[in-house]
Amino acid sequence: xxxxxxxxxxxxxxxxxxxxxxxxxxxxxxxxxxxIKTSSYGKTWLDYYIYPRVIxxxxxxxxxxxxxxxxxxxxxxxxxxxxxYQTIKLFKESSGMDITxxxxxxxxxxxxxxxxxxxxxxxxxSCMMSKGIYFLIEKYGFxxxxxxxxxxxxxxxxxxxxxxxxxxxxxxxLLAGVETVAEEDMPSIMIHxxxxxxxxxxxxxxxxxxxxxxxEVGVWTNMDxxxxxxxxxxxxxxxxxxxxxxxxxxxxxxxxxxxxTLDKPVEPHGIIIPINDKEYYFIHxxxxxxxxxxxxxxxxxxxxxxxxxxxxIEGEPYxxxxxxxxxxxxxxxxxxxxxxxxxxxxxDAPYFDHEHYSGEWRDASGRKFVINLLTEDVATEEGYxxxxxEFEEEEGIAKIRVSLDGAETPAxxxxxxxxxxxxxxxxxxxxxxxxxxxxxxxxxxxVKPLPPSNNIMHYLSIIIITIAIISAFLIMIFRRKRLPPPxxxx
Ligand SMILES: [Zn+2]
Numbered sequence: 001x002x003x004x005x006x007x008x009x010x011x012x013x014x015x016x017x018x019x020x021x022x023x024x025x026x027x028x029x030x031x032x033x034x035x036i037k038t039s040s041y042g043k044t045w046l047d048y049y050i051y052p053r054v055i056x057x058x059x060x061x062x063x064x065x066x067x068x069x070x071x072x073x074x075x076x077x078x079x080x081x082x083x084x085y086q087t088i089k090l091f092k093e094s095s096g097m098d099i100t101x102x103x104x105x106x107x108x109x110x111x112x113x114x115x116x117x118x119x120x121x122x123x124x125x126s127c128m129m130s131k132g133i134y135f136l137i138e139k140y141g142f143x144x145x146x147x148x149x150x151x152x153x154x155x156x157x158x159x160x161x162x163x164x165x166x167x168x169x170x171x172x173x174l175l176a177g178v179e180t181v182a183e184e185d186m187p188s189i190m191i192h193x194x195x196x197x198x199x200x201x202x203x204x205x206x207x208x209x210x211x212x213x214x215x216e217v218g219v220w221t222n223m224d225x226x227x228x229x230x231x232x233x234x235x236x237x238x239x240x241x242x243x244x245x246x247x248x249x250x251x252x253x254x255x256x257x258x259x260x261t262l263d264k265p266v267e268p269h270g271i272i273i274p275i276n277d278k279e280y281y282f283i284h285x286x287x288x289x290x291x292x293x294x295x296x297x298x299x300x301x302x303x304x305x306x307x308x309x310x311x312x313i314e315g316e317p318y319x320x321x322x323x324x325x326x327x328x329x330x331x332x333x334x335x336x337x338x339x340x341x342x343x344x345x346x347x348d349a350p351y352f353d354h355e356h357y358s359g360e361w362r363d364a365s366g367r368k369f370v371i372n373l374l375t376e377d378v379a380t381e382e383g384y385x386x387x388x389x390e391f392e393e394e395e396g397i398a399k400i401r402v403s404l405d406g407a408e409t410p411a412x413x414x415x416x417x418x419x420x421x422x423x424x425x426x427x428x429x430x431x432x433x434x435x436x437x438x439x440x441x442x443x444x445x446x447v448k449p450l451p452p453s454n455n456i457m458h459y460l461s462i463i464i465i466t467i468a469i470i471s472a473f474l475i476m477i478f479r480r481k482r483l484p485p486p487x488x489x490x
Contacts, residue, residue, distance in 0.1 A: 192223065
């Protein structure tokens with residue numbers, strides 16, 4: 001929350017020199033800042049400082065970016081840490097600045113990003129986040145962890161000296177994250193890595209070797225394939241919930257729950273349905289508006305979350321399983337290569353109400369996809385039942401009925417309306433066909449106003465007078481009836 005003190009450092013190598021200018025870089029950082037500010041509804045932003053001198057590392061680019069011996073791709077893990085460690089060390093030496101005044105560090109290096117260029121000697125953009133060390137420090141204390149890492153292998157020593165620092169008064173200090181991006185990267189990659197620096201994980205699937213194996217949440221988050229859309233897609237609702245930017249409702253009883261689409265600064269934004277101690281469902285709604293304007297369509301997304309995982313790793317329980325409401329479509333996906341099919345098929349993953357949604361969407365290369373959202377409900381393996389009862393795209397409101405015992409209960413509606421003057425509303429319209437004759441029946445409800453208040457007084461006085469006259473007669477009748485009989489012996 002609040003300002004994120006961020007240091008931006010530019011580095012180059014003995015063989016590859018930086019071509020970007022500080023002005024262009026500042027433009028990029030401002031894009032990141034605006035994205036985070038919008039995504040957090042103004043709760044979080046970057047308070048950044050760009051170190052104006054370019055740091056030159058002592059080795060060539062391939063030294064830091066080349067794959068491990070025997071590997072075809074990726075960066076050698078030790079060299080990848082050394083790259084960050086060297087940069088921080090040289091920054092501290094050359095600037096004489098106190099690094100503990102910052103929470104995040106963004107390293108922008110000369111040359112390309114292997115994840116984009118596929119050139120093995122380029123440096124894979126990444127982020128070293130201190131979340132793991134933070135929890136170790138919470139348990140054992142800073143000094144114990146500092147000493148322990150110092151006694152370990154070289155990579156742990158460098159990891160320590162990259163993230164663990166001391167304030168001028170000797171106080172312990174932990175950076176939140178150190179991200180690496182290439183000068184050739186789009187700003188959306190810097191946003192993705194910065195989101196890691198705020199301790200948010202990737203939502204794509206990893207292979208066992210630690211690199212991307214394919215998509216899971218597709219274009220629906222900047223932590224999967226969203227950065228490649230124009231404009232880059234917002235951070236998903238679940239990650240925003242972890243960041244403390246949105247409010248959610250937890251389902252304890254069956255009912256209809258209303259949430260707002262993620263682009264609106266109105267709460268709540270999500271629904272949590274607990275499953276057990278480690279898992280829950282997370283539901284949120286989206287529409288192609290604002291930071292989400294490049295999305296293929298509107299709808300409700302369902303995540304199944306395992307809170308003890310920090311990645312989706314092939315062959316292991318996933319951190320986030322993304323439900324695809326309309327699997328095996330769009331049909332255009334059939335022409336995709338195997339690894340890209342999941343990404344393509346989740347273009348129409350959202351659930352939508354009974355009115356269904358149809359639209360067309362084009363990707364960055366202009367390919368057309370037909371998006372048909374035809375599914376409104378899902379029954380889970382635990383026996384829960386969820387149904388989108390209404391999706392109001394204009395208002396950005398989704399209503400979702402949740403039943404924990406799987407029963408589909410009818411919606412109970414309480415409608416309160418303040419009516420002035422005569423008011424007619426169409427209750428429903430039915431169309432019936434008898435052979436060649438089509439009959440449309442429109443049922444309307446008309447509400448007429450009560451008489452104005454002075455009329456009520458008029459009626460009221462007439463009523464009072466009438467009651468008075470009737471009472472008078474009744475009293476007379478009773479009087480007569482109650483007259484005592486005449487005395488016999490007068
Ligand atoms: Zn990532």
